[in-house]
Amino acid sequence: MITSPRNRRIAEAARLHRRPARNLAGRTLIEGRALLAEAMAAGVPIDVIFTLDPSSAEAAEATGRGIEVLGVTDEVLRRLSGTRNPAGSVAIVAVPDPAPPVTQDTVVLSGVGDPGNAGTVVRSAAAFGFQVIATAGTVDLWAPKVLRAGAGAHFRTPIASLPNGATGGAAVAALESAGLATVALVVEGGEPIERLSPGPVALMVGDEAHGLDPAVVAACGRLATIVMSAGTESLNAAAAASIAMWERFRSRR
Amino acid sequence: MITSPRNRRIAEAARLHRRPARNLAGRTLIEGRALLAEAMAAGVPIDVIFTLDPSSAEAAEATGRGIEVLGVTDEVLRRLSGTRNPAGSVAIVAVPDPAPPVTQDTVVLSGVGDPGNAGTVVRSAAAFGFQVIATAGTVDLWAPKVLRAGAGAHFRTPIASLPNGATGGAAVAALESAGLATVALVVEGGEPIERLSPGPVALMVGDEAHGLDPAVVAACGRLATIVMSAGTESLNAAAAASIAMWERFRSRR
Numbered sequence: 415m416i417t418s419p420r421n422r423r424i425a426e427a428a429r430l431h432r433r434p435a436r437n438l439a440g441r442t443l444i445e446g447r448a449l450l451a452e453a454m455a456a457g458v459p460i461d462v463i464f465t466l467d468p469s470s471a472e473a474a475e476a477t478g479r480g481i482e483v484l485g486v487t488d489e490v491l492r493r494l495s496g497t498r499n500p501a502g503s504v505a506i507v508a509v510p511d512p513a514p515p516v517t518q519d520t521v522v523l524s525g526v527g528d529p530g531n532a533g534t535v536v537r538s539a540a541a542f543g544f545q546v547i548a549t550a551g552t553v554d555l556w557a558p559k560v561l562r563a564g565a566g567a568h569f570r571t572p573i574a575s576l577p578n579g580a581t582g583g584a585a586v587a588a589l590e591s592a593g594l595a596t597v598a599l600v601v602e603g604g605e606p607i608e609r610l611s612p613g614p615v616a617l618m619v620g621d622e623a624h625g626l627d628p629a630v631v632a633a634c635g636r637l638a639t640i641v642m643s644a645g646t647e648s649l650n651a652a653a654a655a656s657i658a659m660w661e662r663f664r665s666r667r
Numbered sequence: 668m669i670t671s672p673r674n675r676r677i678a679e680a681a682r683l684h685r686r687p688a689r690n691l692a693g694r695t696l697i698e699g700r701a702l703l704a705e706a707m708a709a710g711v712p713i714d715v716i717f718t719l720d721p722s723s724a725e726a727a728e729a730t731g732r733g734i735e736v737l738g739v740t741d742e743v744l745r746r747l748s749g750t751r752n753p754a755g756s757v758a759i760v761a762v763p764d765p766a767p768p769v770t771q772d773t774v775v776l777s778g779v780g781d782p783g784n785a786g787t788v789v790r791s792a793a794a795f796g797f798q799v800i801a802t803a804g805t806v807d808l809w810a811p812k813v814l815r816a817g818a819g820a821h822f823r824t825p826i827a828s829l830p831n832g833a834t835g836g837a838a839v840a841a842l843e844s845a846g847l848a849t850v851a852l853v854v855e856g857g858e859p860i861e862r863l864s865p866g867p868v869a870l871m872v873g874d875e876a877h878g879l880d881p882a883v884v885a886a887c888g889r890l891a892t893i894v895m896s897a898g899t900e901s902l903n904a905a906a907a908a909s910i911a912m913w914e915r916f917r918s919r920r
Contacts, residue, residue, distance in 0.1 A: 530783055534903040541895040541902055563903070570898060608917060640794075640913065641920070645823060647794040650787040650816070653909035656902070660893065660910045661917075664861060667894070 415485040419493035446501030452566030465503035512575035517593040525551040525621035533563020534652035540567035542663035550581035586633035596634040604637030668738040672746035699754030705819030718756035765828035770846040778804040778874035786816020787905035793820035795916035803834035839886035857890030
């Protein structure tokens with residue numbers, strides 16, 4: 415039982431809340447039984463599970479698979495968790511190696527800074543058969559908060575990377591090279607989203623407050639808009655991305 | 668210039684972060700220039716604006732309208748704000764009196780506890796012409812965090828209440844009495860959402876983790892489902908509500 419939040423293993427694990435430490439280690443943190451079960455089902459390498467209850471059935475199953483399980487106190491778990499009321503366990507898991515995009519419907523996050531929004535987009539992507547790509551300026555999709563909002567979808571849908579972390583117009587060019595028709599999702603002035611022609615697209619979704627970088631919009635093959643009721647309306651970035659993905663999914667069913 | 672976070676006016680205002688204080692005062696807090704502009708445009712009574720910059724054009728406009736404007740320090744603003752980096756001003760505004768539902772498309776939040784999700788639903792409701800109702804168990808729609816996520820939509824779309832805060836099966840009965848066809852949004856087993864017949868509906872949206880209360884589902888006239896790709900997928904509650912509202916809006920355009 416680890417009782418000190420200053421324990422070396424705990425301090426090392428807690429560092430994974432910061433992106434540079436995650437990149438260096440190729441590891442991240444997942445919290446709670448549901449995410450752990452998804453990671454195990456997906457065969458993601460798990461280094462260690464820190465848990466309040468090392469005698470649980472889940473702990474026994476993990477031990478049986480050769481995963482290290484360490485009991486910790488409430489205080490230690492709070493140090494590892496990003497939440498005030500931790501969900502019982504935190505595990506260190508491997509972040510998959512970056513993969514190049516495949517030719518399928520894709521949602522591209524371009525400057526989405528909110529972890530909850532990014533995780534919601536990953537979750538909707540899994541629901542509607544979309545690949546996910548984050549370009550520079552977007553929150554790290556493997557941040558613990560994004561994984562929490564993703565509710566396990568990270569382990570069920572492809573998450574790809576662009577060569578050399580291409581951004582702006584270069585990201586659009588890299589997507590086109592991968593055989594994806596780029597479509598900028600814009601608040602107004604695009605084709606109605608339900609009228610986009612079929613075939614795999616890369617839907618570019620921008621920052622909540624400022625939308626897509628004008629350089630990205632200019633480089634995209636087409637613009638699409640979710641037409642709303644009259645007035646000065648706009649949508650939350652994750653809601654807009656989810657609606658656009660639903661619309662593509664619905665129209666090809 | 669108010670320089671002490673312990674100033675009586677500041678302490679009283681900060682209490683409005685708690686629901687009982689909001690209910691007692693019939694007042695809430697809005698933060699930042701964008702929400703303030705929406706509230707002013709909607710003619711919402713504004714008691715006072717606490718601002719870092721009492722010499723701004725916005726402050727002069729507010730003063731011209733007879734609104735009290737008080738300069739505050741960074742430290743005082745942080746006490747008033749729910750965020751680490753406050754957006755420059757916080758205002759005390761009136762919460763509109765509860766109104767009975769009107770017969771139009773409606774989204775009913777039934778046990779949605781996350782302020783970001785609730786605000787995103789209000790925002791999508793304004794975009795797609797839906798009225799919003801929160802039943803017991805849902806976060807207060809007039810909480811400052813919900814207003815922030817709503818991005819001004821609270822001031823542009825009807826927010827109604829049920830008699831005596833009806834909940835569960837009684838809420839469903841009250842909606843039907845108001846002429847709304849109740850539809851429970853469920854993860855599986857409902858009619859595909861795009862095939863629901865036209866006419867005003869009350870879409871019931873449940874809690875993120877547990878979905879709708881079974882008593883609510885049983886009392887609803889119909890069940891509808893957003894059909895997803897195969898697998899154990901689910902959607903964020905706000906994403907699901909947004910997609911369902913879009914689908915109703917699209918099909919009646």
